[in-house]
Structure formats: C-alpha cells, structure tokens
C-alpha cells in the first residue's frame with residue numbers, strides 16, 4: 001500500500017443499478033451526460049476501452065470506463081507542503097468523489113450499469129486505465145497529464161455502455177520528447193526524487209505524504225498550458 005493522505009470515500013449512491021442494463025447510448029443522451037458532468041465542475045471526460053490483454057493482466061472483467069477529470073485547485077497547489085495542505089487536498093478529492101457518485105446515479109437512472117472504481121483500490125492501476133484512453137501522457141515528473149491541465153485529478157466509473165467515443169490514437173506522445181530536453185523538474189526537486197538517468201523515484205517523492213507540488217508549479221505545461229508548449233515545440237521542430 002502506498003503512502004497516501006486521501007481517506008476512503010463512502011458510498012453515496014442513491015439509485016440502484018438496473019436489472020437489465022442498456023449497453024448503447026444515443027448521441028443526445030451522451031451530450032446530456034457531458035453537460036451533467038461539466039455541471040458538477042469537472043473539466044472534462046475521457047473514455048477508456050480496456051482490451052482483453054489489459055483485463056487479463058489486471059484480472060478484471062469490465063471494460064468501458066468514463067474518466068471524470070477535475071482541476072486541482074491552484075490556490076492549494078501553491079501552498080507549501082504541510083498538514084493543512086494535505087487536508088485541503090483530501091477535502092477537494094472527497095468533494096469530487098461525491099460528485100462522481102452523482103454521475104453514476106445519472107447513468108443508473110438512464111438504465112446503464114455504473115459503478116465507481118474505487119480510487120484507493122491498489123488491485124488495479126487507475127493510471128494504466130487512464131493511459132488506455134489515448135488522451136493523456138505521463139510526464140517526467142510522473143504526472144498523468146491531460147490536455148486540459150497538468151494539475152488534473154480524476155475519478156473513474158465502469159459502465160455497461162459499449163459505444164462511448166473512444167480514441168484509438170494518442171497525439172500527446174511528443175511530450176516525452178519535450179520532457180527529455182527540459183528537465184526543470186529534475187533540477188528543482190527538493191527531494192532529489194530522480195535517478196542519474198532522470199527516472200522518477202517514487203519512494204523519494206513527498207507529493208502524496210506531504211503535499212509537495214514543486215515540480216507541477218515550475219513545469220512549462222503548468223505555467224503556459226498544453227497548447228502553448230505544443231506550439232513552441234512544433235515551431236522548434238520546423239527549424
């Protein structure tokens with residue numbers, strides 16, 4: 001079990017799963033679902049379709065996943081590592097966890113099976129599931145980055161819906177090349193949580209135990225945003 005400051009989230013379902021769940025969603029209802037998710041203050045949704053190999057590797061029997069993304073508060077991120085900061089980060093996590101149950105209830109009300117994948121369950125890697133969405137990358141500082149922001153947290157719902165708009169190509173792969181020429185996080189990490197080849201050393205990182213966010217705050221993706229960094233990268237490639 002990894003060190004974490006997040007507390008388990010109790011169940012907040014108000015609606016039971018349907019006995020005969022549907023497995024196809026109409027475009028109109030998908031738009032309504034997106035709107036419902038955004039109204040809960042999530043910044044977006046991604047979708048992962050898990051392959052047979054993936055399910056076998058992780059010993060799971062579900063495959064359609066909604067990833068609800070929220071932007072971690074800038075004000076909290078900018079605080080120095082402290083107990084108070086970890087409490088606030090946990091509160092934010094609990095708030096969005098509760099909203100995720102509301103999204104699951106929305107799906108259940110519309111006759112789809114929907115269950116939150118517990119974020120503290122170590123038997124499956126949520127990051128590995130996130131990567132299956134083809135909508136994110138792992139940065140050098142070990143952040144799971146989506147285009148919306150670097151400081152994104154997420155919750156996941158497994159569902160009976162088979163026809164979600166899954167992506168089959170990841171257009172963010174260039175980020176690893178950019179990171180290999182940047183390295184600011186390696187230079188500025190107060191815990192020296194990177195080895196001599198620049199590989200992240202999880203056990204030395206104090207993000208989860210004390211709330212360190214230094215590498216997020218100094219990262220170009222945080223300071224300028226994904227699109228600006230991408231434009232700069234593309235310009236450089238053309239020279």
Ligand code: SF4
Nearest residue numbers: 139179182183185219
């Ligand atoms: S600081 Fe640089 S190397 Fe580190 S994650 Fe951000 S872009 Fe990548």
Ligand code: SF4
Nearest residue numbers: 189205206207212215
């Ligand atoms: S969160 Fe802090 S300790 Fe962890 S890699 Fe980033 S700067 Fe280093």
